[in-house]
Amino acid sequence: MASDKGQYESAAARLRDAYNGETVAPLRDVLSPTDVQGAYAIQAVNTRIWSSSGRKIVGRKVGLTAKSVQQQLGVDQPDFGVLFDDMQVPNGGTLWSVSCIQPKAEAEIAIILKSDLRGESVSRADVLAATGQVAAAIEVVDSRISDWKITFADTVADNGSSAFFVLGDASHAVEDLDLYTCGMVMEINGEIASLGAGAACLGHPLEAAAWLASTLTAQGEHLKAGDVVLTGALGPMVALTPGDKVVAKIGGLGTCQLEYVKG
Numbered sequence: 001m002a003s004d005k006g007q008y009e010s011a012a013a014r015l016r017d018a019y020n021g022e023t024v025a026p027l028r029d030v031l032s033p034t035d036v037q038g039a040y041a042i043q044a045v046n047t048r049i050w051s052s053s054g055r056k057i058v059g060r061k062v063g064l065t066a067k068s069v070q071q072q073l074g075v076d077q078p079d080f081g082v083l084f085d086d087m088q089v090p091n092g093g094t095l096w097s098v099s100c101i102q103p104k105a106e107a108e109i110a111i112i113l114k115s116d117l118r119g120e121s122v123s124r125a126d127v128l129a130a131t132g133q134v135a136a137a138i139e140v141v142d143s144r145i146s147d148w149k150i151t152f153a154d155t156v157a158d159n160g161s162s163a164f165f166v167l168g169d170a171s172h173a174v175e176d177l178d179l180y181t182c183g184m185v186m187e188i189n190g191e192i193a194s195l196g197a198g199a200a201c202l203g204h205p206l207e208a209a210a211w212l213a214s215t216l217t218a219q220g221e222h223l224k225a226g227d228v229v230l231t232g233a234l235g236p237m238v239a240l241t242p243g244d245k246v247v248a249k250i251g252g253l254g255t256c257q258l259e260y261v262k263g
C-alpha cells in the first residue's frame with residue numbers, strides 16, 4: 001500500500017499519543033498487513049523523536065520468533081523493536097498499572113554484548129564471539145492497538161509491541177550455557193503460567209540475535225557493545241492483572257521477577 005512521509009508521521013503520532021492510554025485502531029489506512037518497509041519507517045519516526053527528547057537506546061528486542069505466531073500473522077520472519085533505558089524495571093521491582101494499557105508477560109533469554117555486532121550475514125558464531133553475558137529476562141509487551149488486533153505491520157510500527165523488561169541479577173558467560181535445551185518456567189502468583197525452552201526461540205536464541213544483527217546492518221544500523229538484546233519468547237505470553245507477581249526461571253540462568261501493581 002503506497003504511502004508518503006506525511007502519512008507515516010501522522011501514524012507515528014497516533015501511536016505516541018496512545019501511550020496516554022487511549023488505544024488506536026489497526027493502521028489499515030496507512031499500512032497493508034505485511035508492509036515491512038512502511039512499518040519500520042513509522043517505527044523509525046518515533047525512535048528518532050524519542051531519542052531526540054532524551055530517551056537513551058540501550059538495545060533491541062526480537063519478536064515473532066515462534067513459527068506459530070508468524071503463521072498467525074501471515075509472515076515468515078521475526079520483527080524487532082527498540083529498547084530504551086526508561087523501559088527497564090529493576091529485578092524484583094514494581095511495574096505500576098498506570099504505565100500500561102493491555103500488558104502481557106513473556107520469559108526470554110537476554111544477551112549483553114561486549115563488542116559491536118554487524119554484517120550482512122551474521123552467524124551464530126559471530127553472536128557467540130560478541131556476547132559478554134547472558135541473563136534471564138521478562139519482557140512485558142503491550143499494544144497501542146485496540147484489543148491486540150494486530151497484524152505484522154501494526155506490531156512493527158508500534159515498536160514491536162514493546163513496553164518494559166526485567167533482567168536477572170545473575171548473568172553468565174555464554175560458553176558455559178546450553179541455550180538450546182534450557183528449560184523455562186514462568187509463574188504467576190506461584191502458579192505455572194507458561195513453559196518453554198531455548199529451542200522455541202527461532203530454533204536457538206543466538207539465531208534470533210544473528211537475524212537481528214543482519215537486519216539492522218541492512219538498514220544501515222548495528223548493535224553496539226553494551227547493548228541488551230531480548231532474543232524472543234521461550235513460551236506463550238500471559239496477560240497481566242494488577243496484583244500479579246511474575247517469576248521467570250530459566251535453566252542455567254536463574255530467575256528474575258517483577259510485581260504488577262495497581263496504581
